[in-house]
Amino acid sequence: MMTLAAEIDHNGTSPEKLLAPVLSAFWDQPDSWTLDTYRRHEGYEGLRKALAMAPDDLIAYVKDSGLRGRGGAGFPTGMKWQFIPQGDGKPHYLVVNADESEPGTCKDIPLLFANPHSLIEGIVIACYAIRSSHAFIYLRGEVVPVLRRLHEAVREAYEAGYLGTNILGSGLDLELTVHAGAGAYICGEETALLDSLEGRRGQPRLRPPFPAVAGLYACPTVVNNVESIASVPAILNKGKDWFKSMGSEKSPGFTLYSLSGHVTSPGQYEAPLGITLRQLLDMSGGMRAGHRLKFWTPGGSSTPMFTEEHLDVPLDYEGVGAAGSMLGTKALQCFDETTCVVRAVTRWTEFYAHESCGKCTPCREGTYWLVQLLRDIEAGKGEMADLDKLNDIADNINGKSFCALGDGAASPIFSSLKYFREEYEQHITGKGCPFDPARSTAWADDKNTDGKNAHRGVNA
Structure with missing residues (x-):
């Protein structure tokens, strides 16, 4: 989470009021990843409240909160839990998709690195709701420091009684397995991920049957994104009405926006859904000095690109969709006029x-x-x-x-x-790229003006 100066944007609102640090509230604190730090910030209080509810009531509560999947498609999280058949006599599984590999997307890995216990608490809550006794985290294998920190957080959770047998005296037993993938983008697709987790080559499955009916080991399975599950504890702890007070009517709550590219201050910005790129750039110092925005992606490279004319599109599922793209993973890659x-x-x-x-x-x-x-x-x-x-x-x-x-x-x-x-x-x-430095004047203005005034226009 970026530390922002108390500037005033064009609407007269301070940036702090536009941001909603929940998942990232203490990322910058010493030992933010430890259980002690997490407990000091009301960690595992949401779990206690969840365990006091009936599983079906818990599913209904998350569904009523309006939480939508943060992995790309925006499917309602509670509804996905509701699809799991009950009384079928089969094991139920929760699989957390942490195989973050979409170009431009960098939210789940920083979240796991700085605050892994928010995910672990969310996993326990979700498993209680869907009546699962075994959960898996499928982590991108290249991020070894995150893997080590996640393993340590899981160990702490077992030691404190948040994982294992009879969790907090509720009768819930839960085993959590952390699995490191071998680095394939296709394994971010939920059915390819399940095949990989089972030890097979990561390739998508034909659907139906869907994972909710026949997922991991042909048993009912919920596959959720890291941020989706990590958002659940705060909803239980502070209430669904608090969650719905942020964002828009159909896209409520807070989320992590990954701002990267030719910007002054790239990083993670946690804000209510519906904020605009103009507002985020206002808070982050705008495009790099002397340059202006040319095109950008609202949800990673797999979403249709936007241009300068889309700066005020609300960054929620409906707003971005109406403008002709997808919110996706909220990976805001910004490119200036020097980009081909x-x-x-x-x-x-x-x-x-x-x-x-x-x-x-x-x-x-x-x-x-x-x-x-x-x-x-x-x-x-x-x-x-x-x-x-x-x-x-x-x-x-x-x-x-x-x-x-x-x-x-x-x-x-x-x-x-x-x-x-x-x-x-x-x-x-022209028989070649007009942005080739050997044949282009794209950088001439910078050179002639010492980079001070060339191509100004979008500092927002």
Whole structure:
């Protein structure tokens, strides 16, 4: 969480009033990840209140709070819990998706690093609600320091009686397993994650059956994002009305926005849903000195890009959707006027082609051919007909692939052609990238003005 100066924005509201530090309230304190620090901030009080409720009442309470999944799709968390069949005689499982790997997304890993007990408390509450006795955290394996800190937090929780047998005298038994993945973007897709967790190759499953009916080990399973589960304890401790007092009517509560790119102060900003990028940039010092915003993503590279005209779009599920994109993981990547759109989209598409699991033809073949066309266009070897080919290939991937990876790969193609088709054409007619320093004047203004006044206009 960034520490912000008490400036006044264009609405006359101090930044502190726009922010809602809950999950990130004590990230900057010494030993923020320890059980002692978490307890000093009302840690595990939400669990005590949850255990005093009947499981079905607890599910209804979370559903009434309006909490929506923070992993991308925004599906109501309580409703997902409600889908688990009861009295079926099968084990029930909770799987927490911590395989954060969407380009630009960096909220769950910092959360686990600074405040892992918020997730552990949320896991115990969720398992009590869905009547599960075994939960799993699927963590991206490259983040070894986070893995070590998470293991230590789990050990502390077992030692304090928050995990194990007869938790807080409630009769609830719960085992928590931390599993480190091997580093595959596709394993962020919930069914591919389940296959990986079972020891198989991470590839999406055909649905139905859905995980709520036949998930991990063919048993009813809830798969939730880290932030979704970590938000539950505060809702139980402070009340659903408190939670609904923030955000918008259909997208209530607080959330973590990841601000990155050509900005003065990148980082995590925890704010109510519905805040705008203009407000966040006001608080973070705006774009880097002497430059202006050119394009940005509201939810990572797999969401359709926005431009300067979308600065005041409310960053909630409905507002972003109405403007033609998706809130996704709230990864706000901001690029200034020195950025080549074609180059950026090419790099994203190379990522998706590399990370495609190869199970379905539209994604496996489509992302490969998108990369070939984009590389030619970027190098000045493209033809005008290639732009229609790009659009056609993306259309043959979008909505026709086995999982959402294909849709994510198509999104930057569609949106960049919509807003920056002229830039693609410049690469073709000019036989190369106009942003190449050897042939471009994009940096000339900076050089002539010592970088003080060039391209000013969006410091918000």
